[in-house]
Amino acid sequence: xxxxxxxxxxxxxxxxxxxxxxxxxxxxxxxxxxxxxxxxxxxxxxxxxxxxxxxxxxxxxxxxxxxxxxxxxxxxxxxxxxxxxxxxxxxxxxxxxxxxxxxxxxxxxxxxxxxxxxxxxxxxxxxxxxxxxxxxxxxxxxxxxxxxxxxxxxxxxxxxxxxxxxxxxxxxxxxxxxxxxxxxxxxxxxxxxxxxxxxxxxxxxxxxxxxxxxxxxxxxxxxxxxxxxxxxxxxxxxxxxxxxxxxxxxxxxxxxxxxxxxxxxxxxxxxxxxxxxxxxxxxxxxxxxxxxxxxxxxxxxxxxxxxxxxxxxxxxxxxxxxxxxxxxxx
Amino acid sequence: xxxxxxxxxxxxxxxxxxxxxxxxxxxxxxxxxxxxxxxxxxxxxxxxxxxxxxxxxxxxxxxxxxxxxxxxxxxxxxxxxxxxxxxxxxxxxxxxxxxxxxxxxxxxxxxxxxxxxxxxxxxxxxxxxxxxxxxx
Ligand code: HEC
Ligand code: HEC
Ligand code: HEC
Numbered sequence: 001x002x003x004x005x006x007x008x009x010x011x012x013x014x015x016x017x018x019x020x021x022x023x024x025x026x027x028x029x030x031x032x033x034x035x036x037x038x039x040x041x042x043x044x045x046x047x048x049x050x051x052x053x054x055x056x057x058x059x060x061x062x063x064x065x066x067x068x069x070x071x072x073x074x075x076x077x078x079x080x081x082x083x084x085x086x087x088x089x090x091x092x093x094x095x096x097x098x099x100x101x102x103x104x105x106x107x108x109x110x111x112x113x114x115x116x117x118x119x120x121x122x123x124x125x126x127x128x129x130x131x132x133x134x135x136x137x138x139x140x141x142x143x144x145x146x147x148x149x150x151x152x153x154x155x156x157x158x159x160x161x162x163x164x165x166x167x168x169x170x171x172x173x174x175x176x177x178x179x180x181x182x183x184x185x186x187x188x189x190x191x192x193x194x195x196x197x198x199x200x201x202x203x204x205x206x207x208x209x210x211x212x213x214x215x216x217x218x219x220x221x222x223x224x225x226x227x228x229x230x231x232x233x234x235x236x237x238x239x240x241x242x243x244x245x246x247x248x249x250x251x252x253x254x255x256x257x258x259x260x261x262x263x264x265x266x267x268x269x270x271x272x273x274x275x276x277x278x279x280x281x282x283x284x285x286x287x288x289x290x291x292x293x294x295x296x297x298x299x300x301x302x303x304x305x306x307x308x309x310x311x312x313x314x315x316x317x318x319x320x321x322x323x324x325x326x327x328x329x330x
Numbered sequence: 331x332x333x334x335x336x337x338x339x340x341x342x343x344x345x346x347x348x349x350x351x352x353x354x355x356x357x358x359x360x361x362x363x364x365x366x367x368x369x370x371x372x373x374x375x376x377x378x379x380x381x382x383x384x385x386x387x388x389x390x391x392x393x394x395x396x397x398x399x400x401x402x403x404x405x406x407x408x409x410x411x412x413x414x415x416x417x418x419x420x421x422x423x424x425x426x427x428x429x430x431x432x433x434x435x436x437x438x439x440x441x442x443x444x445x446x447x448x449x450x451x452x453x454x455x456x457x458x459x460x461x462x463x464x465x466x
Contacts, residue, residue: 042348043348043349046344047341047344047345050337050340050344051337051341054332054334054337055332057332058332143351144444144445145445146351146354146355147351147354147355148443149442150442150443150445154445155447158447165449167396168392168393168395168396168399169392170449225389225390225393226389227385227388227389228389228446229388229440229443229444232443232444232445233362235351236355239351239352240352240355240356240357248385250389276344279340298332299332
């Protein structure tokens, strides 16, 4: 059920776009209205979530440290694992975003007999890294459909990605790596019993949706051919806010666009929002300088306090009369 | 908002990146590519027809070329019979480029518009056609 429902949803979404364009001729809906709506939801949702995070309390300096803190000059300070300055924290953040360093430390914990043993578990890190980098390259490659003239960098990325010149149209390496990484990340959830137990539909849906996007894109390149010239005209139309419709571009295109639209619309409201959240993780973006700078919770409001000293000042006479002990014989 | 300027800067950077295609295309009319059919061979044709129907050529010409390549180089065949029974020699230089001898204005202009990097030309340059106006 946990897998079935998301799978059904993705298949149904793809079928919806196919039927809608092939038989009901709803190209305007799937090619213009929904993509714009999805983009709007994406932008608004992203900003909304970031603002929400920005407004939440940071009561403590809760940076996660994995190396030697800055201390005495003769103790070697680990600047990136335990940054004490903003620059260091930025460096750590860059490495985190580009290389997923905290995932690299992922451990496998097992009970061997009576003892607990820890081993390294790098597969998740590798699968995640391959997926995210492939996605970046795929996204950059797609810019050729949105920019005219195509920047040299973008066509260069395409040329490098297709450097083995396998088949026609040329096989892009990232098409293979993204598919393999997604398949691995999916298989991991299904096959490893503990991870399957933890997984929810909200974990499977994004994976399956991404698989749907990738598969529909690859199929469009090799099996259900579309007229790329019209695709580019359409995308330029969308990007210049003068939408141009193409009724003959082939329904496979609309399946792909619709799945991408769903992905964009779903993004900010789901766990995929970690893309923005990583920058706002207090455990990663705060320098560990709690011994140099006092962290004051910015949400502290002035509290009316009545200290014991003030209390004694107020009731000194009465206290003395009944013989209570006094700190100060004022 | 705690560290409000940083949050706002982050949002601004995000919005610029996310709407980059819109900013780049702002106020630009999308220019269609020049795909010129003006070659001596095509001008002589009574009916302007490619080897397969136009719609198929637009989306599938690379796969036709791929199958031609395999059939010529691996299976030693030489003749392609199209969907209406007309035979063609399976050759990129001798067939495609004899009609489309204006490679720069035809194949290349469309490919650069679509951002496709076609590497065939490092070997197949159609030179045998360009020198004598696309006629064998
Ligand atoms: C109407 C535009 C157009 C014209 C004209 C055109 N092409 Fe293409 N061609 C494309 C597009 C678009 C692609 C990429 C298709 C894709 O990515 O699925 C392509 C891809 C190719 C590819 C595969 C490239 C690759 O590595 O993926 C070859 C080979 C090719 N074209 C050959 C030719 C030749 C030869 C001519 C001239 C006789 C020509 N094309 C004319 C639009 C065109
Ligand atoms: C490394 C050089 C090289 C590259 C690059 C190359 N080819 Fe070829 N191609 C050849 C050679 C050599 C032959 C064999 C010629 C012969 O048998 O007469 C050939 C034959 C062919 C043939 C059949 C015969 C003919 O004369 O056309 C086709 C079709 C073909 N190639 C298409 C392509 C396409 C499409 C591309 C780009 C996707 C491409 N080739 C890239 C070298 C190359
Ligand atoms: C007999 C001459 C001839 C040959 C050979 C020929 N073409 Fe064409 N091609 C044409 C004509 C004429 C048109 C325009 C057809 C039309 O407008 O209906 C055309 C159109 C095309 C188009 C679509 C252009 C557009 O306006 O979108 C492509 C792509 C194309 N040809 C590629 C090829 C390729 C690749 C080959 C070799 C496999 C080839 N042609 C062989 C004459 C030819």
